[in-house]
Amino acid sequence: MTETWANASGEAGAVSGEAGAGDVRMATVGGLDLHLDLSGHRVRLGLETALRDAIRIGRLGVGTRLPSSRVLAADLGLARNTVAEVYSQLVAEGWLTARTGSGTTVAERRAAADPDVNDAAHPETAAPRYDLRAGVPDLSAFPRRAWLATARRVLATAPDRLLDYPDPRGLPQLREVLAGYLARARGVVTDPGHIVICAGFAHGLAVTCRALHARGAGTLAVESYGHQAHRDIALAQGLRLRPLPVDGSGADLGEAGGADAVLLTPAHQFPLGVTLHPRRRREAARWGGVVIEDDYDGEFRYDRQPVGALQALAPDRVVYAGTASKSLAPSLRLGWLVVPPRLLDAVAAQLAAGPSALDQLTLAEGIASGGYDRQVRRARLAYRRRRDRLVAALGRQHRHVTGIAAGLHAVLELPGTGTERLVITRAAGHGLALTGLESYRADGAGPVIAGDRAGLVIGYARPPEHAYTTALARLCAVVSSPASITDGNHYQPLA
Numbered sequence: 001m002t003e004t005w006a007n008a009s010g011e012a013g014a015v016s017g018e019a020g021a022g023d024v025r026m027a028t029v030g031g032l033d034l035h036l037d038l039s040g041h042r043v044r045l046g047l048e049t050a051l052r053d054a055i056r057i058g059r060l061g062v063g064t065r066l067p068s069s070r071v072l073a074a075d076l077g078l079a080r081n082t083v084a085e086v087y088s089q090l091v092a093e094g095w096l097t098a099r100t101g102s103g104t105t106v107a108e109r110r111a112a113a114d115p116d117v118n119d120a121a122h123p124e125t126a127a128p129r130y131d132l133r134a135g136v137p138d139l140s141a142f143p144r145r146a147w148l149a150t151a152r153r154v155l156a157t158a159p160d161r162l163l164d165y166p167d168p169r170g171l172p173q174l175r176e177v178l179a180g181y182l183a184r185a186r187g188v189v190t191d192p193g194h195i196v197i198c199a200g201f202a203h204g205l206a207v208t209c210r211a212l213h214a215r216g217a218g219t220l221a222v223e224s225y226g227h228q229a230h231r232d233i234a235l236a237q238g239l240r241l242r243p244l245p246v247d248g249s250g251a252d253l254g255e256a257g258g259a260d261a262v263l264l265t266p267a268h269q270f271p272l273g274v275t276l277h278p279r280r281r282r283e284a285a286r287w288g289g290v291v292i293e294d295d296y297d298g299e300f301r302y303d304r305q306p307v308g309a310l311q312a313l314a315p316d317r318v319v320y321a322g323t324a325s326k327s328l329a330p331s332l333r334l335g336w337l338v339v340p341p342r343l344l345d346a347v348a349a350q351l352a353a354g355p356s357a358l359d360q361l362t363l364a365e366g367i368a369s370g371g372y373d374r375q376v377r378r379a380r381l382a383y384r385r386r387r388d389r390l391v392a393a394l395g396r397q398h399r400h401v402t403g404i405a406a407g408l409h410a411v412l413e414l415p416g417t418g419t420e421r422l423v424i425t426r427a428a429g430h431g432l433a434l435t436g437l438e439s440y441r442a443d444g445a446g447p448v449i450a451g452d453r454a455g456l457v458i459g460y461a462r463p464p465e466h467a468y469t470t471a472l473a474r475l476c477a478v479v480s481s482p483a484s485i486t487d488g489n490h491y492q493p494l495a
């Protein structure tokens with residue numbers, strides 16, 4: 001902990017030798033200051049692990065030249081033999097290369113030596129080189145400097161009571177500014193008293209489902225395409241699911257009879273990308289049960305003004321849910337609910353630990369200062385450009401994405417699930433991660449109610465800017481391959 005804070009404030013070396021911080025020593029390797037934790041008797045193992053970790057996470061890049069064993073041993077106050085043995089071990093494992101005359105350098109093919117980044121050994125944790133899976137924004141665009149400056153100010157000036165257990169409904173300051181922001185940006189009808197801060201949408205959904213179940217609800221209607229994780233959350237709170245058909249006009253509530261509540265993505269259906277048709281919006285607003293409105297990317301509309309929140313049509317029955325996961329970063333776990341008065345106590349009764357009060361206050365200051373709006377505008381412009389590039393690149397191959405010009409993902413329909421799987425596997429072989437519609441389909445949403453849809457759900461926001469061109473080129477290569485795409489007569493684009 002001490003070391004983390006010291007590093008974060010840029011005080012390199014400040015922890016060296018500090019009591020209670022273990023035996024942390026510093027050496028300069030390849031121009032980088034490396035903190036090496038050599039506590040305990042297993043100094044050799046400590047050095048070996050520290051160097052291996054530094055290579056694995058990229059702090060020591062390929063080709064970086066390491067100091068000679070004599071120099072490193074002197075820097076660290078170790079026996080030269082110890083360092084030489086560590087170098088030999090890492091050479092044997094493939095992390096380092098030793099050549100007479102050019103010294104010891106970080107080896108090229110480190111992935112082969114690292115079970116943690118070896119796709120075959122750990123497919124679930126391995127990071128693909130190019131990632132076009134939907135769900136995550138460009139994390140490299142997180143406004144670190146602004147967030148850090150605000151967080152620093154918040155911590156420096158906050159009274160001690162801010163460090164106490166926070167109000168489970170969320171910090172009043174954040175609820176206050178959110179009420180204004182949501183009214184202005186999304187047309188939500190609310191006041192701070194009806195806003196509840198939660199740890200992202202997933203938490204808000206769990207809390208809402210628990211509250212509904214506690215009040216006797218049994219069935220939640222869900223769009224037949226959506227996140228399995230969200231369906232699992234509802235199931236875990238004791239609700240049964242009823243998948244609703246989704247077509248070019250969004251979800252059809254005609255099939256929701258008997259359900260107590262419905263979960264919808266009205267502004268931008270996830271993952272199909274359509275918007276709920278005005279007639280269906282009106283139907284949803286008049287529908288008898290509770291509507292949970294997942295407004296996960298409502299700020300990101302590119303061709304015209306965003307469709308306002310459905311909540312405004314029925315604030316007494318719609319639970320509106322928003323998140324900072326797309327506009328800032330999912331790791332913050334910051335989200336919010338706007339809860340109808342008659343559900344407020346039931347929802348509040350289910351709240352336990354929410355996000356850190358410091359993060360809540362940092363976000364509140366960001367919204368109040370206009371910094372959050374600026375971040376959303378910057379991101380909107382960047383993602384709009386990316387979407388335009390995606391559309392243009394695919395257009396050159398006479399392929400067209402479906403769905404509205406919005407959000408952080410687009411769908412490229414394919415002739416069938418067989419083709420979908422083939423393209424995804426082929427892409428993986430090119431270091432490109434993709435997901436298909438099949439993985440979002442609700443159990444029991446058979447062809448009869450959902451339509452036999454297949455296609456790629458392309459998350460164009462996720463790669464850092466410098467990787468997007470290559471990610472796009474690889475996508476085009478895999479979808480243009482005649483062996484992977486065969487438009488048969490059974491190809492049916494979305495209505």
Ligand SMILES: Cc1ncc(COP(=O)(O)O)c(C=O)c1O
Pocket residue numbers: 134135136199200201202203227265270294296322323324325330334335
């Ligand atoms: C449809 C949908 N809803 C909500 C979210 C946000 O979830 P959370 O706020 O839990 O990160 C996402 C993010 O991937 C999403 O795709």
